[in-house]
């Protein structure tokens with residue numbers, strides 16, 4: 754994972770702060786303490802694409818004569834999941850209060 758604020762990469766195991774749950778879960782960068790989260794629209798698109806593809810495949814398998822509808826739907830679902838997966842990266846939700854990059858403290 755890469756921080757959207759300080760651009761340092763960190764392991765999810767090193768994340769000490771997290772808040773929210775489900776689709777709106779946010780994690781805190783261990784380097785700069787900025788709050789980071791996922792794009793909710795992309796997360797929803799991924800879930801809708803995944804289940805849409807599964808349902809289309811199931812319908813196409815059990816119901817005869819609907820292949821002309823279900824096959825394009827499956828292709829669309831695969832593209833939807835693929836795009837949302839590629840574009841899914843952490844977004845900056847809240848910048849840290851004491852940002853060392855913006856306001857260096859004199860020691």
Ligand SMILES: [Zn+2]
Nearest residue numbers: 756759782785
């Ligand atoms: Zn950071």
